[in-house]
Amino acid sequence: MNANGNMTERHSTKPNEPIVDDVPPLIIQSEREVFREKGGADFTVTEAIATVRHTGAQLQFHVASVRNGKTGAVCVVQKNGKDEPPAFLIARHWRVSTKQWAWEFPRGMELKDEDTLGTAIRELREETGIQVSRNQVTILQHIHADTGVLRDDIAVARILVPDSIGTPQYGDWELTNARWVAENTLRCMIASGEITDGITLAAWAIVQSHNLHQHQ
Template structure:
């Protein structure tokens, strides 16, 4: 009987070398790496490009939930995204820093974007995903953050006073509201749609 390695499909490319063609100094440490490869079946040579931030350390997307009256409310906001020159509805998210684990990153990012603090025992990893494995060296952890310990749904009017220029219009929305936004094309961010779907699937397992 064949073992797992024998059953795994053969890697179609032979990697020749990797070389950095762009590296940002500071900031998000954005890097573009050229990967020279040979196609095993044809012998053809080609160069592929891979982009990464923070040396490919795990990032997080924060599925922040408050349960009231037997119903879940999700925290969502509009973010200004230069790449598409538009405001997009998204869950809070961010990149990991040196020495952080995904739980620590999620707590930090939630606070930086919303002013809310979460306790470590209210944060758990639901899943991991790649946003676009065709070009990105990324590792996004889907983190559920439950804030059920607060006495009421937190008011976030004061958050905008913190000067987060990329964030606008924080709201707590029901699952049905977010589903309708996706259906009507108002919510089009891929990571947020994936994270919401993962959390809804996980909820059905409980």
């Protein structure tokens, strides 16, 4: 009850009760590759034919993948100062899909014979010039950018760097205007719509959730 005598909702901090899903509503009958990019990211489109379990109706879907389904990595780089709040590295990236600039965390796709930590370390070095060791990288969890059409998963890598680290040096054409921003600044950029990249937003939510969980 609150002061007005009304019931107030109480939110539990405990994990949700486990859910046992029923059988999938679709039965995948067949899959076939209908497009593959020559070179580049090996962008691939696969056609899937499925049957609705309860009705028998047949449906067609298309899913996309890159690098033959290898795991990518998004780098949430955190700099901890002695007398200042943590700062995070973001940069501008011009995207063909939207024909716009976007503030993003550095990220990239896994190469052949490369593990997830190696992908995060290489991408950060190539895009910003920042070199880190494997013990500075923690994979918090994996995400799917769009479970409706994208098959690939992306590892969210939290990377801790010392306060002495300087201004990033651009390793290639992909990122520009990289800068360190305070946690509150990042929140304001999200709230004002300056940050719209879904992978960046998801990675930030995961890092914040992990930080909150650690302090409970």
